[in-house]
Amino acid sequence: xxKRKEQSHRVKVVLQRLREKMNRQMAGSxxxxxxxGMCTDSCHYVLANPDDPTYAPxxxxxxxRKLFKRHLDWTGRVFPWWVKAEGIYSDEDLEELxxxxxxxxTNCRRCSLNCxxxxxxxxxxxxxxxxxxxxxxxxxxxxxxxKDQWEIGNQMGVLKEDYLETLEWxxxxxxxxxxxxxxxxxxxxxxxxxxYAINPREVKYDPRTIADAAKIFYLTGENWTMPSDCWDxxxxxxxxxxxxxxxxxARRLYEKVIELRGKKLVMSECGHGxxxxxxxxxxxxxxxxxxxxxxxVITMLRYISEGRIRVDKTRNTExxxxxxxxxxxxxxxxxxxxxxxxxxxxxxxxxxxxxxAENFCCTGGGGAMSMSEYTPRRLKSARIKAEQLRATxxxxxxxxxxNCVDGLxxxxxxxxxxxxxxxxxxxxxxxVIVEKKVAVPAAGPPKPAPLAGxxxxxxxxxxxxxxxxxxLFADHGxxxxxxxxxxxxxxxxxxxxxxxxxxxxxxxxKSAGEVFExxxxxxxxxxxxxxxxxxxxxxxxxxxxRSVKPPEGYLDKPVTEERVLRSVRKVLELAHDDGK
Amino acid sequence: xxxxxxxQVSVGRGVMRLVRDxxxxxxxxxxxxxxxxxxxxxxxFGGAISVRGxxxxxxxxxxxxxxxxxxxxxxxxxxxKARFIIHAVGPRFNEPETxxxxxxxxxRALEAAEAKGVRRIALPPMGAGxxxxxxELCARVMVEVIAAHLRGGTQIEEVTICVVDRREFEAxxxxxxxxxxxxxxxx
Numbered sequence: 210x211x212k213r214k215e216q217s218h219r220v221k222v223v224l225q226r227l228r229e230k231m232n233r234q235m236a237g238s239x240x241x242x243x244x245x246g247m248c249t250d251s252c253h254y255v256l257a258n259p260d261d262p263t264y265a266p267x268x269x270x271x272x273x274r275k276l277f278k279r280h281l282d283w284t285g286r287v288f289p290w291w292v293k294a295e296g297i298y299s300d301e302d303l304e305e306l307x308x309x310x311x312x313x314x315t316n317c318r319r320c321s322l323n324c325x326x327x328x329x330x331x332x333x334x335x336x337x338x339x340x341x342x343x344x345x346x347x348x349x350x351x352x353x354x355x356k357d358q359w360e361i362g363n364q365m366g367v368l369k370e371d372y373l374e375t376l377e378w379x380x381x382x383x384x385x386x387x388x389x390x391x392x393x394x395x396x397x398x399x400x401x402x403x404x405y406a407i408n409p410r411e412v413k414y415d416p417r418t419i420a421d422a423a424k425i426f427y428l429t430g431e432n433w434t435m436p437s438d439c440w441d442x443x444x445x446x447x448x449x450x451x452x453x454x455x456x457x458x459a460r461r462l463y464e465k466v467i468e469l470r471g472k473k474l475v476m477s478e479c480g481h482g483x484x485x486x487x488x489x490x491x492x493x494x495x496x497x498x499x500x501x502x503x504x505x506v507i508t509m510l511r512y513i514s515e516g517r518i519r520v521d522k523t524r525n526t527e528x529x530x531x532x533x534x535x536x537x538x539x540x541x542x543x544x545x546x547x548x549x550x551x552x553x554x555x556x557x558x559x560x561x562x563x564x565x566a567e568n569f570c571c572t573g574g575g576g577a578m579s580m581s582e583y584t585p586r587r588l589k590s591a592r593i594k595a596e597q598l599r600a601t602x603x604x605x606x607x608x609x610x611x612n613c614v615d616g617l618x619x620x621x622x623x624x625x626x627x628x629x630x631x632x633x634x635x636x637x638x639x640x641v642i643v644e645k646k647v648a649v650p651a652a653g654p655p656k657p658a659p660l661a662g663x664x665x666x667x668x669x670x671x672x673x674x675x676x677x678x679x680x681l682f683a684d685h686g687x688x689x690x691x692x693x694x695x696x697x698x699x700x701x702x703x704x705x706x707x708x709x710x711x712x713x714x715x716x717x718x719k720s721a722g723e724v725f726e727x728x729x730x731x732x733x734x735x736x737x738x739x740x741x742x743x744x745x746x747x748x749x750x751x752x753x754x755r756s757v758k759p760p761e762g763y764l765d766k767p768v769t770e771e772r773v774l775r776s777v778r779k780v781l782e783l784a785h786d787d788g789k
Numbered sequence: 790x791x792x793x794x795x796x797q798v799s800v801g802r803g804v805m806r807l808v809r810d811x812x813x814x815x816x817x818x819x820x821x822x823x824x825x826x827x828x829x830x831x832x833x834f835g836g837a838i839s840v841r842g843x844x845x846x847x848x849x850x851x852x853x854x855x856x857x858x859x860x861x862x863x864x865x866x867x868x869x870k871a872r873f874i875i876h877a878v879g880p881r882f883n884e885p886e887t888x889x890x891x892x893x894x895x896x897r898a899l900e901a902a903e904a905k906g907v908r909r910i911a912l913p914p915m916g917a918g919x920x921x922x923x924x925e926l927c928a929r930v931m932v933e934v935i936a937a938h939l940r941g942g943t944q945i946e947e948v949t950i951c952v953v954d955r956r957e958f959e960a961x962x963x964x965x966x967x968x969x970x971x972x973x974x975x976x
Contacts, residue, residue, distance in 0.1 A: 222883045343921055345882030352919075353832040359918035360833030362953060368837060369811070439954075457918070461954050730844065756830050756839050756847045 214298045219344040223303065224280055226340050231281060235333045239277045241326040242267060248320035248330070253569050254313055257590040264313055266320040266330050272309050273337045303346050310337045311348050312583040315575035316448070317535040322566060339450025347449065350579035350750060354445050358458055363441035365409035375412045376435065378779055379420040387427060387643060394423050397469065398434035403508070404471035405435050406442035406462055406486075408479040410611045414763050417772070421638030422477060425509060428641060429517040433475075439465035442476040443611075444485035447536075448576030452493045459490030463498055473501040475508050478632045480534030480610035481574070484541050504543060506609050509637050510550045520640040525555040529636070530603035532561065532617060533568040534610035547609055550633055554640040559601045569594050571608070573616020584747045591620035598626055605629050607636060615746040618765055622744045629767055658686025659774070663781060664705060666690045668698035668724075669713035669742070674766075678711060678742075681770055682777070695719030699727060702734055709781055712760070714743040714751065722751035729757035738780045742768060794958050798965050801940035804947045805932070805968075807961050812913050812951040813837045819866075819873035820911040820951070821898050823920065826878055828854035828862070833919065838874065842867030846874065859890055861897040863905060875901050875910075881920040888930060891916055895934040902945060911949040914957050924960045932964040 216224070248266040249255050255264045262268055271293065278285035278294035285294030297303065316331040324330075341347060342355070357366035373396070380393045395401075405426070411418045426433045439461040446455025466474050476483050487502045512518045531551055537543045544565040551558050561568070572591040577583065598606055598621070606617055606628055617630045665687045667678045672693075679689045690705050692698035695718040702710060710728070714721040721741075728734045740762030741752060753759055762780040764772060794809040812820050813834060822834055828850040830839050838846060849864040856862060861877045879894035880887040895915060902910045915931060916922030935948050952958045 218885055219883075343883055345921075356831065356833035356919040357836065360913075360953065361837060366832055366836040368840060453921075454918075457954065457956055460956055464955055754832075756835075757844055758840055 214296070216296075216298050217300050217303075219300055219303055219346070220297055222344050223297075223340045224276070226343055227276060227336075228281060230336050230339070231277070234329070235336060236277070236281075238328045238330070238333055239270075239274050240282065242270060242274065242324075242328050243326060245325065247323050247325060248328075251319045251323040253317075253319075253572060253593045254586075254590045257592045263309075266314075269309050269314055270328065270330050270333070272306055273333050300346075303341060303344070306337065307341050307346050307348070310334050310341070311351070311576075311580060312586060315535075315570050315572060315577050317570035317574050318539050319535070319567070319570065322539070335447070335450045337450070338448075339452060342449050342451050348580040348582060350581060351445075351449050351576060353750070353754060354576070354579050355449050355451065355454060358441070358443075358445050359454060362439060362461065363409040364443050364445045365413050367409045367412045369438060372412050372440065373437065375416050376419065379416055379423060382420055382775070383424055383427070387424065389427075392427060394419075395434040397437045398432075400470045401432045401434045402472050403431060403433040403475045404466045404469055404473070405433055405475050405477070405505075406440050407435070407477040408443050408482055408611045409441055410615075411477065414765055415611075415614075417775075418477065418632060418634055421634045422505060424638050424643075425512065425518060425634070425641060428643065429512050434469065434471070436465045436469065442474075442486050443479055443482040444490060445576065446493065447481050447485045447489060448579075455485060455490055456493035456495070459486055460494040460496055462486060463490075463494070463496055466500055471500060473503060475503050475505050477505050478609040478611070478634060480536035481612060483543075484536040488541060504537070504546075504609070506543070506547050506550060506633055509633065510546055510553075513550070513553055513637075519642045520554050520637065521642055522554050522556050522640055524640045525636050526557065527555075527605050528557040528559055528601075528603040529555045529605045529607055530559045530561045530598070530601040531564075532571060532598075532606050532608040532613055533565055534608060534613050535568070535570050535574050537609055538568060539566050543609075547607075547633060550637065551607060554633075554636050559603050561597055561601050561606075563597075569597060571610075571613040571616035572620060573612050578612060578615045578619075578746060579750075581747050581750055587616075588620060588623045591616075591623065595620050595624035595626060598628060599624075603628065605631055607631050607633055609633055615765075618744070619746055622766070658684075659778060660781075661686035663709065664688045664690065664707040665777075666692060666698065666701055666705065666707040666710045668692040668695070668710060668716065668721075670694060670716040671713070674713070674742075678773070681773060685774065695721060695724045699724050702728055702737060703731075706734075707737065709738045709740060709777065711740050711742050711777075714741060714748040715745050720751065721748070722755060725752050725760065726755050726757055729755075738762070740764065740776055740780050742766060742773070794952075794955065796958075796962055796965060798968055800936045800968060801943070803939040803943065803945055805935060805939065805965065806947060806949045807952065807958065807965055808949055809952050809954065809958050811837070811953075812911050813841055813869060815911045815949065815951060816870045817909040817911045817947075817949060818871060818907040819863075819875055819902050819905065819909075820871050821875045821877050821913065821915065823913060823915050824850075824856075824876040824878050826855050826857070828856060828876060828878075834913065838867075838869070842869045842874075850876065858884075859893045859897065861894070861901045863901050871911075873902075873905050873907065877915065879916045879920075880922065881916060883921055887916075887922060888926060891922060891927065891930050892934055895931055896938070899935070899938045899943075899945065899948075903943065906944065908945060909947045909949070910945060911951045913951055913953075914961070917957065924957065928957075928960040928964045932961065932968065936968055 275295040739760040744766035880890040917927040
């Protein structure tokens, strides 16, 4: 008689929780698969890896199904060899499961659409992620982000002072643009029509989207506010499978809106945040939400339709295509609103094929952008998306999701597409007509160049990028020093003592992360400000995971002159062009 | 601003407070950070400690790492208002004997505070949240251990349990409500 295998403690916990988590919906999906293979061609991983059957949705699902059959379903107890019921025993088995459920699926749900049996792969893949997370088995990036969201209240660990400072900075930018010296982004106002919640990526990497939304609210005369805390509308619980995190995060936001007596929660453009907060989290949190919830895409469309803002589409003349976020579109049915909005604010809209519910994932979904160990797989599978994008001939791809912005930016760089990524709020803000009160400046002495007296070290291995940045800074009065690799950047920082280092993340020689940490730890470079300028969002963790003060600025490539100068002025805390 | 949530009970010769706030910003003598075995501060509160407190804290930790479960180490708090940070490495992710290990870890954190002459200390819900210690278990164990400590011979005058949201607040408030006020014991 063969000796019975011993299960590890973690395996026992996972199997116990599997029993607790199992519900009719998941059991239905787990028993219904007939292995017909209809799902296979719908998965971007399979299409990019046609010779590797381990990417097939049915194969991946079987990794979870075998446990269900072995431990919960009667068929597995009676004839396990027939229904392929198999147990797991060791922590290595759990690690192998991790590789599948985190590293080979973005939970995009495209395969479910093509399944004649209605198997919802993403639902039980997410459940399996949650089982592993409960015993501490998860990619490092998932752990970092989850801990930030649990403890700091947002998934990028943005501290309250940085959030409020960014709102003030954007208010300053808008005072000039709107011609209203009194303008300020309202914070914690009570009894407003709209409480506006955002994605922390906007604070950390893309504050212009906050300013663009604020500009639109201002021009409509909306009675709105942003919360001073509990402002994160994203929810990493959707990705990690941790329902407790999902419920806790959403409840904080719901309770904040109630505390402010807001009538409606409007969420900025974030696919998983919208799906979590509006559709899933009331169940996770067991919370009866007493106010309306809306995507900002619908809010903006309503403002234009009601004539509360006027737009001039001739300001956006580049050809634009639209990428449907899986969570917004496939999971929440938001197909037509973004298209209606785009057609109002751009002159040349080009549909991407396939689209709407059939669209392919950006490949950055399901938390994939935080799991750098799977980046090569992700970029290989992104070939399908790259082909879709290229076929449109568009110069701009608009999307309503911050994950998609990062995923698309990364694949556009990898596949060398001539395209930029933007969000709808940026296009609407560019098209909106501002009837500005023009203040006539008094005559005075000529203004000094805005970067005069500053020394900037530009570190980048792309000669074109170095030349472009150097010229831009020099034209605005800075003294510029150039480095083409990590070692040179460190050496020049020590000899020239610049005020600012602009740092590319993918350079030869000493890695950018090492250079950054060495600079941070060197007392004589304590005053050196660092602004990362990178086209590799997956490398952010090489900087931000270090236990040193984070960089003062961060910009995603491609960058514009305006974005670079705005960020550099902010990092150096210089006066703005108008002397404020 | 966060809606004010605060509750307070007298225990022994001390006071146990429950507040919703940012633990790294509290004006106390010491606060507890639920740390990792390698003592890397990492993300979450660890990130806030690194950014607000400065790099000296991690440098001090690097000399003390690694540590075992239930072990506690103390460092300075850099630029933070507190004088000390008590890095307590408790049970995590549903490991065996979570309750007894948590009990030991909380107890050792308080002992480490005593050794440093701390009078006002703050603790987060230890292990709840990311590390998956069930919130109700965490609240029960922490309140029991802290109350027992305050009822014994101690120089600690005030223990603040600092939570991040109403969900955590309610779990601890239920435990505090169940505490019977007692006369201070003779020392």
